[in-house]
Structures are given as structure tokens and as C-alpha cells.
Amino acid sequence: MIEVRDVVTSVLYGLGENANRKHSDPEIIDALNIVLRYVNLALINAKSFWITKEVKLKPRNGKANLPTDFGGFKSFEDDFDSKYKFVGNTIKIDKEATMAYTYILDPIENIDDEIDLPYVLFDMFSRYSLGLLNGNFGADTVAGLISAEIQKMVAGESSGPIERPMPFFV
Known part of the structure; x- marks a missing residue:
């Protein structure tokens, strides 16, 4: 699970707004929801476990x-x-x-929410939300970047983690 509060803190740090904020929580949550929708869509298309x-x-x-x-x-x-x-x-x-x-994942409503995805996606949420807020790229660019990154992540995915029997020595 990804804590929204942790992602917001990371985004604020990336924006250089830890002490003096220019972006409100709703603005950051809106950017996170854009990223969440594209991540969710890419995971649905990849039929991710x-x-x-x-x-x-x-x-x-x-x-x-x-x-x-x-x-x-x-x-x-x-x-x-x-x-x-x-x-x-x-x-x-x-x-x-x-x-x-x-x-379909529930949208983020406030800073105390959790995203029902593994922590390995934390950096993706931080990077793309930061890019949206900085104006480095638009939502269409984010969609393509997320889709490509998710495809690489789930390329080797089958039905979950590989389970192998433990070696037994007598």
C-alpha cells in the first residue's frame, strides 16, 4: 500500500515547497488522481495481478x-x-x-488515503505528479510514459510471484 501523505511529501520536496508552499493539497491530489487513472488503466490493459x-x-x-x-x-x-x-x-x-x-481503483480523496498498489509504484506516482505540477509535461505525455513503464514492469508477470519448493536435504 502506498500512503498518499508520503507521496505528497515527496512531491513537495521535489517542488522545493517544504517550507513555503505554492501548491495546495487539492492541487497535488488532482495530479495524483491523474497519475492513478493512467496507472490503473495501464494495469487493466496488462491484466496485472x-x-x-x-x-x-x-x-x-x-x-x-x-x-x-x-x-x-x-x-x-x-x-x-x-x-x-x-x-x-x-x-x-x-x-x-x-x-x-x-x-478500477478508488480515486484519492484526501491526504490520509492509501493507494491499493504495491510500494514499488511509489516513485512513479511521485515523478509523474511532480512533472504535471511543474508543467514539464501534460496529461497525454504522462499517459504514454506510464503505459510504457507499466508494460515493462508486468512483462514477466504471470499469475503472481513464482513459488518454488524449498530444497530438502536429508
Whole structure:
């Protein structure tokens, strides 16, 4: 989890505003939310396990509602062999199933919030928020840079960390 307060402190330090502030908390939070949206979108497109949840779908009349935070489909359980089709905010399925999906992160509302992402992304939030506030680049540039960086980060990602058995010696 990334503490928003820590990112704000890092951004203020980068701006040289630790003692004398020019940017308010809402301005910084707005820049962080821009970065968060692009990071979230890049992770959804990469189908990252960092933003994966599972939900049990129980159809009524051949369809089930998708979760409100649904961002993208990943997979069904291995034993699910029926046809399915996404229509709007629903999915047409014939039987109960457990679905893995990528989810949309909640926006940052205040400085005491936490971002539900691993700390390895802390620097990305600091750098790109700082760049937005400095006017070094616009939101479109940030989108491309974040997408490229996320693609590199998740290139070797499968379904999570590799688990290997411990060697056992007799």
C-alpha cells in the first residue's frame, strides 16, 4: 500500500515547497488522481495481478450483474466450460461461476488515503505528479510514459510471484 501523505511529501520536496508552499493539497491530489487513472488503466490493459479480484457470479434469468469496480475480464475457474457474453454491465452465463477480473481503483480523496498498489509504484506516482505540477509535461505525455513503464514492469508477470519448493536435504 502506498500512503498518499508520503507521496505528497515527496512531491513537495521535489517542488522545493517544504517550507513555503505554492501548491495546495487539492492541487497535488488532482495530479495524483491523474497519475492513478493512467496507472490503473495501464494495469487493466496488462491484466496485472496487482489489481485482480475474484467474484462469485450467480445468474438470474441467464445473466448476472458485473461488480461496480469491474475494469476488465481475466478468467473463469478452470472447471467453467459454458459460453458467456458481456452485455453492458451484465454478463450472460448459464450457471454459477467464479470470475477473476481487474478492478478500477478508488480515486484519492484526501491526504490520509492509501493507494491499493504495491510500494514499488511509489516513485512513479511521485515523478509523474511532480512533472504535471511543474508543467514539464501534460496529461497525454504522462499517459504514454506510464503505459510504457507499466508494460515493462508486468512483462514477466504471470499469475503472481513464482513459488518454488524449498530444497530438502536429508
